[in-house]
Amino acid sequence: KQEVTQIPAALSVPEGENLVLNCSFTDSAIYNLQWFRQDPGKGLTSLLLIQSSQREQTSGRLNASLDKSSGRSTLYIAASQPGDSATYLCAGSYNTNAGKSTFGDGTTLTVKP
Amino acid sequence: KAGVTQTPRYLIKTRGQQVTLSCSPISGHRSVSWYQQTPGQGLQFLFEYFSETQRNKGNFPGRFSGRQFSNSRSEMNVSTLELGDSALYLCASSLVTAGGPGNIQYFGAGTRLSVL
Numbered sequence: 001k002q003e004v005t006q007i008p009a010a011l012s013v014p015e016g017e018n019l020v021l022n023c024s025f026t027d028s029a030i031y032n033l034q035w036f037r038q039d040p041g042k043g044l045t046s047l048l049l050i051q052s053s054q055r056e057q058t059s060g061r062l063n064a065s066l067d068k069s070s071g072r073s074t075l076y077i078a079a080s081q082p083g084d085s086a087t088y089l090c091a092g093s094y095n096t097n098a099g100k101s102t103f104g105d106g107t108t109l110t111v112k113p
Numbered sequence: 114k115a116g117v118t119q120t121p122r123y124l125i126k127t128r129g130q131q132v133t134l135s136c137s138p139i140s141g142h143r144s145v146s147w148y149q150q151t152p153g154q155g156l157q158f159l160f161e162y163f164s165e166t167q168r169n170k171g172n173f174p175g176r177f178s179g180r181q182f183s184n185s186r187s188e189m190n191v192s193t194l195e196l197g198d199s200a201l202y203l204c205a206s207s208l209v210t211a212g213g214p215g216n217i218q219y220f221g222a223g224t225r226l227s228v229l
Contacts, residue, residue, distance in 0.1 A: 041201075043221050045220070046217050095169070099144040099146035099205060099206075103155060
């Protein structure tokens with residue numbers, strides 16, 4: 001069974017701190033892994049997608065890594081800001097060209113001014 | 114370029130009724146997926162449509178159904194509503210390619226369904 005786990009469920013950090021969010025998946029046959037951000041009551045915003053052949057992707061202050069052998073992905077946020085406060089979800093896709101993803105339960109991040 | 118559009122944004126129904134939700138994907142995207150999000154179960158995959166055909170299906174009862182039209186717009190229908198169907202229903206579209214960034218899923222704002 002393909003499962004995606006995110007720990008911790010919640011994280012609170014002071015503004016300016018660098019932080020890492022964790023995502024674990026049980027099936028190493030993952031095709032790609034996508035990180036999303038969700039603000040309360042809103043839809044999901046795509047942050048980064050890593051293909052199974054890649055090790056990492058970067059966008060601005062965000063860096064996502066993928067290690068298939070250990071079943072782990074991390075999202076690194078540099079110099080956190082209060083506007084980064086949101087729930088961060090990771091999702092694994094196991095089929096090529098298929099829009100079926102298995103989601104973790106998310107990590108709710110609070111960045112305090 | 115317009116994003117994924119879901120209508121309506123909010124819906125209130127009573128038990129036993131049926132409901133239809135609509136999703137218009139990003140122009141050029143042929144894959145549309147539906148997800149249910151609840152506080153207890155998180156985000157769960159319902160089904161995916163590609164070129165008017167259901168390509169993947171999650172573990173939901175037959176009361177949940179969908180379809181996709183030739184213009185890639187998709188509808189999701191839930192019949193005989195139950196209290197437990199109250200949730201945020203999210204639609205995602207993707208530009209399907211043979212690998213690469215085309216598999217990025219773009220989500221709409223969702224339809225909040227409340228069943229009374």
